[in-house]
Amino acid sequence: MVTDEKSPLLHMLTLHYADLVRHLTRKLGSAASARDVVQDTYLRLQHLPAETPVHSPRAYIFRVANNIAVDHLRSEASRARYFTSALAPDQALDEPPADSVIDYRQRLEILEKAVAELPDRCREVFLMHKFDGLSHMEIAGELGISRSMVEKHIMKALSHCRDRMADLLD
Incomplete structure (x- = not known):
């Protein structure tokens, strides 16, 4: 169901967007990855019913974003395993x-x-x-x-x- 009004969680996400991006940039080491995770967080929150009871909306949003960030890091590590095997043995990595x-x-x-x-x-x-x-x-x-x-x-x-x-x- 799509409505014209944002849910309270989505509204809270837009209010704390910059804080969340900064937090995730520190966690992920990349502002671009942080913005991707915030976008995924928005999409996940968009599917929650607007009347979902949340005691601390900001903490809830950060928790959802942190969980998505962990999934992102796992995915990156998995990709790195496959791609680093193709590198020359003396090739340095920034990771x-x-x-x-x-x-x-x-x-x-x-x-x-x-x-x-x-x-x-x-x-x-x-x-x-x-x-x-x-x-x-x-x-x-x-x-x-x-x-x-x-x-x-x-x-x-x-x-x-x-x-x-x-x-x-x-």
């Missing part, structure tokens, strides 16, 4: 070694699982702070909880993630 890319992606998957295991409110606070860059006071105001509770949620989330990734950390 990190494939084993490093795979290692970092595996670490990212473990971290994503750890974040998904958090209680809903704790995960929401953590994502708002780490991915949206909101301060403790901004989160407290938006969620109607105390600053102290925000700090407790963030500390709990960090501790949980550290425990899950203990084997990977030096």
Whole structure:
């Protein structure tokens, strides 16, 4: 169903377009790839019903975009495996070694699982702070909880993630 009005999520995406592109450019290392991921995010959000309940629209949009970015990185790594075999043995690449890319992606998957295991409110606070860059006071105001509770949620989330990734950390 196509309507003339944008859904609230699409409206939020257009408001935070520049922030999202900057975030994804840091993650992907390419502004062009970041813009592609934002376009894919727009297309994915376009298929959601306008009345889809989302507690934190900006965090939700960033999460969708991050998931698409991870898929993009996986796709690029897969393509790189096939194309690098055709390169001359002494030809230098501008990319990190494939084993490093795979290692970092595996670490990212473990971290994503750890974040998904958090209680809903704790995960929401953590994502708002780490991915949206909101301060403790901004989160407290938006969620109607105390600053102290925000700090407790963030500390709990960090501790949980550290425990899950203990084997990977030096």
